[in-house]
Amino acid sequence: MNTGGKPGTVPYTVPIGPVHPALKEPVMFTFKMNGEVVESVDFAPGQTHRGIEWMGMRRNPVQIVHLTDRICGICGVSHSLAFARAVEQIMGIDVPARADYVRTIVAELERIQSHLLWAGVAVHELGFDSLFYLAWRVREESMDVIEYITGNRVNYGIVQIGGVRRDITEEQYPRIKRCLTYYRDLQDKLFHLFMNDASIRMRCRDHGVLSREEAIKLCVVGPTARASGVKMDVRVDYPYSAYGDMEIEPVMPDAILGETRGDVYDRIVVRLVEIGQSVEIIQQCLDHMPDGPVMWESKYPKLLSACKKAAGEAVGRHEAPRGEVLHYVRMDGQEAPATWKVKGSSYSNLISWPVMLKGEQIADIPIIVASIDPCLSCTDRVAVIRGGRREVMTKEELTRLSIEKTRRLKG
Amino acid sequence: MSWMEDLLLLGIGGIAVSVYGVVAGLLLLGIDRKLVARMQARIGPPIRQPFVDVQKLFTKQNIVPEHAVAWLFNGAPVVALVSSLVILLYLPIGSIPPVLSGYGDLILIMYLLTIPALALVAGGFSSGSPYATVGAQREMVTMISYELPLAIVFIAIAWRMSADGIGDPFSLVTIMQYPLWGLVGPLGLIGGLILLFILLLVTPAELSRIPFDTPEAETELAGGLLVEYSGKNLAMFYTAQGVKTLVMASILIALFLPWNPSGLLGLGGILAAGIDIAFFLLKLVVVVFASVTLVRAMVARFRITQVVGMYWLFLGLMGIIALILLGIDAIGGA
Numbered sequence: 059m060n061t062g063g064k065p066g067t068v069p070y071t072v073p074i075g076p077v078h079p080a081l082k083e084p085v086m087f088t089f090k091m092n093g094e095v096v097e098s099v100d101f102a103p104g105q106t107h108r109g110i111e112w113m114g115m116r117r118n119p120v121q122i123v124h125l126t127d128r129i130c131g132i133c134g135v136s137h138s139l140a141f142a143r144a145v146e147q148i149m150g151i152d153v154p155a156r157a158d159y160v161r162t163i164v165a166e167l168e169r170i171q172s173h174l175l176w177a178g179v180a181v182h183e184l185g186f187d188s189l190f191y192l193a194w195r196v197r198e199e200s201m202d203v204i205e206y207i208t209g210n211r212v213n214y215g216i217v218q219i220g221g222v223r224r225d226i227t228e229e230q231y232p233r234i235k236r237c238l239t240y241y242r243d244l245q246d247k248l249f250h251l252f253m254n255d256a257s258i259r260m261r262c263r264d265h266g267v268l269s270r271e272e273a274i275k276l277c278v279v280g281p282t283a284r285a286s287g288v289k290m291d292v293r294v295d296y297p298y299s300a301y302g303d304m305e306i307e308p309v310m311p312d313a314i315l316g317e318t319r320g321d322v323y324d325r326i327v328v329r330l331v332e333i334g335q336s337v338e339i340i341q342q343c344l345d346h347m348p349d350g351p352v353m354w355e356s357k358y359p360k361l362l363s364a365c366k367k368a369a370g371e372a373v374g375r376h377e378a379p380r381g382e383v384l385h386y387v388r389m390d391g392q393e394a395p396a397t398w399k400v401k402g403s404s405y406s407n408l409i410s411w412p413v414m415l416k417g418e419q420i421a422d423i424p425i426i427v428a429s430i431d432p433c434l435s436c437t438d439r440v441a442v443i444r445g446g447r448r449e450v451m452t453k454e455e456l457t458r459l460s461i462e463k464t465r466r467l468k469g
Numbered sequence: 470m471s472w473m474e475d476l477l478l479l480g481i482g483g484i485a486v487s488v489y490g491v492v493a494g495l496l497l498l499g500i501d502r503k504l505v506a507r508m509q510a511r512i513g514p515p516i517r518q519p520f521v522d523v524q525k526l527f528t529k530q531n532i533v534p535e536h537a538v539a540w541l542f543n544g545a546p547v548v549a550l551v552s553s554l555v556i557l558l559y560l561p562i563g564s565i566p567p568v569l570s571g572y573g574d575l576i577l578i579m580y581l582l583t584i585p586a587l588a589l590v591a592g593g594f595s596s597g598s599p600y601a602t603v604g605a606q607r608e609m610v611t612m613i614s615y616e617l618p619l620a621i622v623f624i625a626i627a628w629r630m631s632a633d634g635i636g637d638p639f640s641l642v643t644i645m646q647y648p649l650w651g652l653v654g655p656l657g658l659i660g661g662l663i664l665l666f667i668l669l670l671v672t673p674a675e676l677s678r679i680p681f682d683t684p685e686a687e688t689e690l691a692g693g694l695l696v697e698y699s700g701k702n703l704a705m706f707y708t709a710q711g712v713k714t715l716v717m718a719s720i721l722i723a724l725f726l727p728w729n730p731s732g733l734l735g736l737g738g739i740l741a742a743g744i745d746i747a748f749f750l751l752k753l754v755v756v757v758f759a760s761v762t763l764v765r766a767m768v769a770r771f772r773i774t775q776v777v778g779m780y781w782l783f784l785g786l787m788g789i790i791a792l793i794l795l796g797i798d799a800i801g802g803a
Contacts, residue, residue, distance in 0.1 A: 072599045094603070094773060185679050185770030191509040257680060257769040420603060421772040 069097045072420070076105045080424035082179060083434035085408075087427075094419045099412045102450070106434050107441035111398055118393045119145045119219050119365045120358065126385075127213040129400065130436045132172045135164050136378035137385070137400065137436070138217040143298060144374030144387040145219050145395075146354075149364060155300075155348040157221035162300040163234070163343045164207060164216055165376070166336040170241065171200040172379035173329045173336075176431045177252065180326065183424035184261050189251060196244055203237040206230065219361060220354030231344055238337050245334045252326055262323040266414040266426035269320055276413065279406045280381020281328045282430045284308055286320035292377035304342050309335055322429040329431075366393055378403045380431045402436025482568035483558060490557045493750070494711025495519040497718070500754055501762045508766045519711065523704045531700030536597030545592030546698070546705035552584035553712040559641065560719045563745030564729045566642055574639035575623045578720065582619075582675065585713055586612050589677075589706070593694035604693025607773050611681060614780035615674045621788030622664045622671070625795055626724060629657065632799035645727040657798030663791035665725050667784050672717045672760040674776070676710065679765035681776055718756040726752055 074080065074087040084105035090097040110129055114122045119141075126137040139161055146153060178193035201211050207226055208214040216222050226234070252258060268278070273286035283290055291308035293301040309331045311317070311324040318324060355361045371388040381403035388397040407430040414426050442449045451459075499516040506513020533539050558569045559578055586608060593605030623639075626649055630638035633652055637643050649661050674681035695706060730748050731741035771779070 070599065072603070091603075094606075181769065185682065186768065187679075188509045188766045191511060195510060255769070257771070260775060261769055261772065419772055419774070421770070 068092050074423065075101075080183060080427060082428075083432070085432070085434050087423075089415075089420075089423070091420065094421070096415050096418050096420070096423070099415045101408070101411060103408060103434060104438050104441040104448075107438040108435075111400060111439060114398045115394055118362060119387075119389075119395065120362060122395070122398070123218060124213075124215060126400075127215055130402070130433055131212055132175060132433060133168060133378045133380065133383070133403075133436065134212060134214050135161075135168050135217060136376050136383050137402075138214075139165060139299070140374040140376040140378075140383050140385040141387065141398075141400075142217050142219050142374065143376070144372045144385045145365070145368070145389070147372035147374065148370045148387060148389050149219075149368040151220045151354045153299075153354060154221055154351050156225070156350045157352040157354075158299040159343045159347050160222045160224075160226050160352060161217060162304075163226065163340050164204065164214060164222075165299070166339045166343075167200050167204050167207070167237075168214075169336045169379045170333050171197050171204065172431075173333050174200070176329060176379075176428075177248075177326070180425060180428050181252070181258065183428045184258065186255075186257065189255075192251070193248075196241075196248070199237050199240050203234055206233055218353065219365065221352045223353075225352045226347075234340065234344060238341055241333065241337045245337075248333075249330055252330060253323075258326075259323065261422070261425060262321065262326060264319060264321050264323075265418060265422050266322040266325075266429050267320050268410050268414050270318070272410070272413050273320065276409050277406055278381070278410050278430075280377070280379070280403050281309075281325060281332065282381065282407045282410065285311055285318075285324040285328045287312065287318040292375050292382050296375065298375070300343055301339075303346065304339050306335065306339060322425055325429045365389075367391060371397075378436075380404055380433055380436075381407060383436070400436075400439060402433060402439075404430070404433045404437045405439075408432060408437060479568065486557050486562075486568055487554050489562070490554050490712045490715055491708055493753070494713075494715040495523065495708065496711075497714050497753060497757050498711045501714075501757055504758060504762045505766050508762075519707070523708055526699075526704035526707065527701050529700040531702055532697075534597055534697050537697065538595040538597075541591055541595035542697075543702065545588045545595065546702045546709070549585040549588035549592075549709040550705045550712065552581060552588065553709050553716055556581045556716045557712065557719070560716065561641060561645055561723055562719070563747075563749035564731060564742060565746070570640075570642050574637075575627060575641065575644075576639055578641075579620065579623060582716070583612060583616075585709055586675075588709075589694050592698070592702075592706075596697035598697050600696045601694050604696070608677070608694060610773055611674055611677075611776055614777045615671045618667045618780055618784040618788050619671050619675075621785070621792065622668050622724070625660070625664055625788070625792050628792075629653065629795045629799060641723050645723060648727050649725065653795070654798050654801060656794050656801070660791040660794030660798065661725070663787050663794070665721075667788055667791070668721050668724070669760040670764075670784060671780075672721065673764050674780070675717050676714055676761065678761050680768045680771045682770060714757060714761065715753065718753045718760075721756050721760070722749065722752050726756070 069090040069092045072089040072091050074089060076084040076086045086102040086105060088100045090099075110125060114125055117125065123138050123142055126141045127134050129137045174193050174197035178190045178197070181187075181193065182190040204214065205211045207230065208216040208224060216224055268282070268286045270287040273283050273288050278286070278288075279290070287310065289308050289310060291306070292298075293304075294306055294308055309328050311319070311327050314327055314331055315324070355364065368389045369391045371386070374385045374387070376383050383403050384401040386397065386399040386401075387395050390396045410430060411427065414429070415423065418426060442451055496516065496519075498519040499514070502518060503513045503516050533542055556578055559567050559573045559581070561567050561570075590605045590608050593601040593608065626644065627638040629649065629652065630643070630647060635643060635647055650658065653661060673679070695703060698706060729745040731737075731745050734744070
């Protein structure tokens with residue numbers, strides 16, 4: 059199993075992955091270890107590439123929206139929202155206000171369930187299974203409400219180009235509000251259990267540190283960036299959907315704990331507080347729901363013909379639970395888009411692993427790896443395989459290929 | 470003819486204790502799993518699950534990795550299981566004295582306790598996997614860490630008894646006859662409680678359970694020491710784990726909770742032995758619940774450096790305090 063160097067020499071190599079109990083999705087790590095201490099790390103994503111963009115380039119935007127649901131099992135609405143917003147910008151669609159509110163509610167419910175899922179996974183990595191079961195049990199409430207609103211627990215299928223496919227009716231408000239009360243009552247208890255537990259504090263404080271400078275240099279996004287003291291949140295910086303009407307502030311650790319250390323503990327704090335923030339956003343949405351339709355055009359043939367006429371390019375952004383997700387779409391009057399590029403939030407965050415892991419112990423690898431909430435099915439857009447062998451492409455090669463492609467496109 | 474009778478008795482006793490060790494050990498593991506599941510709001514596996522697991526593992530293929538040192542890799546599980554069963558021969562069950570009583574004492578038990586752990590280490594190193602190698606290193610460090618507090622507990626009790634002029638203080642039979650609580654005054658009582666606390670915390674480390682399961686650490690080392698083991702070898706390690714649980718709980722009962730109800734009820738003969746054994750099993754479940762189940766449901770796994778710090782500084786210091794308390798108590802009482 060020793061892949062590098064002679065056995066018994068220092069540093070020795072520990073491979074973790076592509077499949078390992080510490081990893082919830084496949085990724086390949088190669089650790090150079092000195093005793094229990096990590097000297098350097100290399101990782102190779104691309105182990106779960108499924109060719110989703112390739113599939114999308116042969117479909118029309120209405121079909122792609124449902125494909126985007128399936129990019130990731132946790133952030134189902136994030137990708138479809140970002141994609142729909144890109145196409146809507148190309149087509150010049152003004153999404154009905156009520157649809158924007160429904161989108162916001164579902165997106166925030168998704169944040170709640172995603173953060174709770176993550177919290178459970180994180181403590182499981184620490185070997186604290188009682189808390190893991192608790193977190194996943196209380197997560198069910200948000201899953202139930204998502205199912206109640208959209209009809210599905212996982213692939214919601216609620217976002218459509220130009221609106222949403224289902225309205226939230228007045229009769230449905232009480233059930234949603236009950237869910238909000240449930241999480242409000244739970245907030246303090248959860249915070250106490252996670253943040254005041256001695257063993258969690260012992261394992262997480264001052265470990266996996268990502269300084270503010272490194273965070274900015276590596277362009278990390280979402281809770282990972284906020285925990286390092288970078289004040290950024292797409293919902294606040296570039297408001298979209300109903301977020302412009304809401305009162306939200308990016309959740310920063312120094313506002314809660316009085317200081318920012320950029321460690322695993324800060325990342326837990328940020329996510330836990332964001333659950334409460336999402337509850338308040340949903341409450342505001344329910345209080346100010348505008349009336350009106352939820353689709354720009356409810357007749358699908360009309361919508362499809364409008365899609366076919368669209369030409370131009372646009373970028374759709376959304377603050378997914380893990381950070382900014384970005385979809386670039388270019389259409390040129392054909393049924394299928396000419397280009398569709400997905401950048402998942404984890405794509406920006408994975409690169410911070412080597413910095414966080416350097417100098418840490420083996421014991422801290424799982425929790426540090428989990429602390430950025432990696433989502434590899436969101437990230438893996440490419441895998442280079444030639445003649446049955448996996449290849450790594452260098453920056454020079456990629457630049458050369460891009461120039462060639464641009465020339466080809468220009469004709 | 471007497472030595473032949475002795476040998477025969479020893480043989481029968483050895484077989485009986487082995488069967489008891491395996492069955493009771495696996496049963497304790499099953500109860501532990503069920504209880505921890507209930508505390509985590511799960512239904513949990515049926516209590517007979519460890520038996521089913523072992524039965525199934527024995528029918529599965531036994532894979533020896535290419536890089537492994539085969540004889541050591543195959544030998545380690547046998548050594549682990551046999552050595553943990555041997556310790557049982559020196560431990561009393563209920564009011565029944567140990568099969569090998571008179572042949573060994575607490576000091577011997579302390580040495581024997583290291584053999585299953587050493588077998589795990591040998592098995593881990595010989596399997597040729599980097600995960601198991603790291604696990605084996607951690608197991609050694611853990612062992613070095615908890616030996617000090619464990620030794621303090623044993624020595625403190627024996628020393629307190631010798632201070633009262635009781636002969637052969639390291640023998641478990643003697644300790645059972647004169648429970649610590651009956652000998653000491655209030656200061657010694659506090660010292661004794663501290664020793665009990667230390668032994669309760671040494672138990673999960675001895676058994677590699679959370680928070681001291683660093684050598685196995687599922688999410689870090691994918692099972693660590695045991696990662697390459699499968700089939701009957703894994704079944705033997707798993708059974709040894711059960712027997713070790715039984716051993717640690719029995720030691721704790723012998724040292725701190727030696728009472729039997731038969732004397733109180735004024736019973737005799739086979740009925741007394743039966744009731745004592747039933748009460749003993751109940752004590753086992755309570756001790757395992759307190760030192761293994763409850764602890765592993767309550768906390769996260771420690772880092773290996775934190776394990777060492779905790780045992781050497783925290784528990785070592787507490788052990789010395791307990792020793793001093795018992796010492797003052799002995800001087801004051803005498």
